[in-house]
Amino acid sequence: MNVGIIGIGYWGPNLVRNFYNNPKCKKLKISDLRQGRLEYIKNLFPDVSISLNPAELLEDKELDAIVIATPVNTHKSLALEAMKFGKHVFIEKPLTDSYDDACELVEFAKSQGKIIAVGHIFQFAPSVIAIKNYIDNGKPGELFHFSSQRINLGPPHASIDVVWDLAPHDLSILLHLFGEYPNKINAYGESRWWNGIIDNAHIFMEFPSRRSAHVHVNWLSSNKTRRIMLFCSNGNFEYDETKGEEDRVIFYDKGIDNRINQKDSEKTKLQYGVGEITKIKLPGGEPLALEVDAFLDSVKYGSEPVNNGELGKEVVRILEIAGHAIKEHVYA
Numbered sequence: 001m002n003v004g005i006i007g008i009g010y011w012g013p014n015l016v017r018n019f020y021n022n023p024k025c026k027k028l029k030i031s032d033l034r035q036g037r038l039e040y041i042k043n044l045f046p047d048v049s050i051s052l053n054p055a056e057l058l059e060d061k062e063l064d065a066i067v068i069a070t071p072v073n074t075h076k077s078l079a080l081e082a083m084k085f086g087k088h089v090f091i092e093k094p095l096t097d098s099y100d101d102a103c104e105l106v107e108f109a110k111s112q113g114k115i116i117a118v119g120h121i122f123q124f125a126p127s128v129i130a131i132k133n134y135i136d137n138g139k140p141g142e143l144f145h146f147s148s149q150r151i152n153l154g155p156p157h158a159s160i161d162v163v164w165d166l167a168p169h170d171l172s173i174l175l176h177l178f179g180e181y182p183n184k185i186n187a188y189g190e191s192r193w194w195n196g197i198i199d200n201a202h203i204f205m206e207f208p209s210r211r212s213a214h215v216h217v218n219w220l221s222s223n224k225t226r227r228i229m230l231f232c233s234n235g236n237f238e239y240d241e242t243k244g245e246e247d248r249v250i251f252y253d254k255g256i257d258n259r260i261n262q263k264d265s266e267k268t269k270l271q272y273g274v275g276e277i278t279k280i281k282l283p284g285g286e287p288l289a290l291e292v293d294a295f296l297d298s299v300k301y302g303s304e305p306v307n308n309g310e311l312g313k314e315v316v317r318i319l320e321i322a323g324h325a326i327k328e329h330v331y332a
């Protein structure tokens with residue numbers, strides 16, 4: 001397959017490296033509006049074609065797919081154009097900056113029989129794959145509540161707020177693990193240091209199955225936090241992306257036994273014991289390499305990717321509703 005990549009800023013070079021190194025990708029052409037970025041890539045990968053004009057990639061009949069790694073406000077127009085030229089698209093997260101635009105893109109892709117994959121890289125993280133497998137095997141039982149914290153210092157120049165920057169990662173993991181979309185969404189946010197831009201926010205969700213979730217994103221600490229807790233009927237997961245591979249995902253069996261020595265006539269006693277602690281073995285692989293490989297397979301076989309447009313659209317819906325809720329309650 002032949003692929004074009006548009007946008008070689010901070011993230012684009014990682015995509016270039018992974019498409020370049022994937023044997024399923026034969027030809028790679030890249031575009032950015034900045035000559036310096038193209039030269040930077042040309043130095044690293046001399047046989048990659050470069051162009052200052054993204055339209056040149058869209059019009060190139062040899063390219064099967066276009067990857068879009070530009071700022072979110074350009075995603076919709078570039079993706080729509082690419083699909084009009086018959087290309088499948090991989091669009092970096094978040095899919096668009098409005099739910100209406102996300103719906104339009106997904107509908108158009110369906111009508112044209114094109115694949116949309118969204119750069120929700122954590123759906124390909126070994127930790128998330130391992131948690132999903134563990135859930136699918138049934139040991140955790142019923143899923144009750146998801147709670148995440150994603151904290152780091154904000155970027156020096158922010159065009160989007162902390163919700164649009166960080167929450168797509170947790171929301172994509174959440175929707176992937178729950179396999180359903182929330183029917184109630186609320187949020188609270190504040191601007192503490194970023195001069196009117198939301199830099200600390202909490203999103204609360206409820207789901208049709210009565211599961212619930214809380215996502216906390218924050219730009220105010222240089223101490224990076226990447227933590228997810230998932231509470232289930234038979235125990236709970238603790239997933240800390242900052243930890244070494246062996247300790248990254250742990251499942252704690254509940255360790256409660258209320259059957260010990262209990263007669264019917266006695267008051268119910270709960271006995272807390274140390275439940276079984278399972279350090280979950282993670283599969284190997286670099287998330288972005290797995291994501292790129294899955295996209296190339298989807299294009300080749302016409303199969304729906306797990307990071308599909310529907311999930312991407314749903315992430316945008318939650319971000320948008322959270323944004324409205326924050327505006328109603330915000331104090332700056």
Ligand SMILES: NC(=O)c1ccc[n+]([C@@H]2O[C@H](COP(=O)([O-])OP(=O)(O)OC[C@H]3O[C@@H](n4cnc5c(N)ncnc54)[C@H](O)[C@@H]3O)[C@@H](O)[C@H]2O)c1
Pocket residue numbers: 006007008009010011012031032033034037054068069070071072074092093094119120121
């Ligand atoms: N998956 C991840 O973990 C991850 C991480 C970081 C960023 N991202 C996403 O990647 C995208 C890009 O983010 P970034 O941090 O690299 O941004 P950036 O601003 O560093 O880079 C964007 C690049 O796109 C170029 N560009 C802008 N409009 C263009 C156009 N119309 N045609 C061609 N080039 C154009 C700019 O010149 C710039 O070089 C965003 O959607 C962001 O959310 C994803």
